[in-house]
Amino acid sequence: MSYGEEQKRVEQRLRVASMAQRTLFAASVADRWFRAEQAPDGLEWADLLDAVWMAAAGDQTAHRRISDEIGRYHLSEHSHNEGQNGTQDFTEQGNVAVLFAALHYLYESADFAVQVSDTGVQAADWAAQDEEQDPEEAAAAEVARQHRHLDILDEWAPVVRYAETGLDVRTINRVEDELLPLLR
Numbered sequence: 001m002s003y004g005e006e007q008k009r010v011e012q013r014l015r016v017a018s019m020a021q022r023t024l025f026a027a028s029v030a031d032r033w034f035r036a037e038q039a040p041d042g043l044e045w046a047d048l049l050d051a052v053w054m055a056a057a058g059d060q061t062a063h064r065r066i067s068d069e070i071g072r073y074h075l076s077e078h079s080h081n082e083g084q085n086g087t088q089d090f091t092e093q094g095n096v097a098v099l100f101a102a103l104h105y106l107y108e109s110a111d112f113a114v115q116v117s118d119t120g121v122q123a124a125d126w127a128a129q130d131e132e133q134d135p136e137e138a139a140a141a142e143v144a145r146q147h148r149h150l151d152i153l154d155e156w157a158p159v160v161r162y163a164e165t166g167l168d169v170r171t172i173n174r175v176e177d178e179l180l181p182l183l184r
Contacts, residue, residue, distance in 0.1 A: 003140035007121055010146045014113045020163035021153040022113040023056040026101035028149050028183035029120040034094030036127070045098050052101045057175045058160070058167030066102050073099065093123035108164070117146055152182050 014022055048069040054062035097119040104112035121139050128138030156179050
């Protein structure tokens, strides 16, 4: 099966996954590419990513932080509401993935989680080209990694299924200590 077909399978899996599984998935892909690119954090992208991780682990206090950061984004030059005359933050795929992960959490739309997946594949392709490696192999490896993360999240589904409505402190600690390291 080609990586394009496998990427379509990732999309199908995301569309049937729970909100919590998609949020954890989106955070993991965004985190990997944000850190790999050592992206500039002109709008506190690292803080936004941390808030998405908190939300993914079931911490309800993260919603306000994410909302505030998205609001600041929309009011800033980063939003490019006047065309492409804003800052260059969005030449980095890690920043794009963080934004889509946050939007997924806020709006509970599988479309944003799929965008994070696609952004990760595009980032792998571009990184391979920059390093004069085979972009198709890199994209296929990213898709395989995404499938592994979805497999892990399937195993954890009973624990995280309702994270968006809040988890008890003990479960949040378990998710942070046991699950998140598997996804980072």
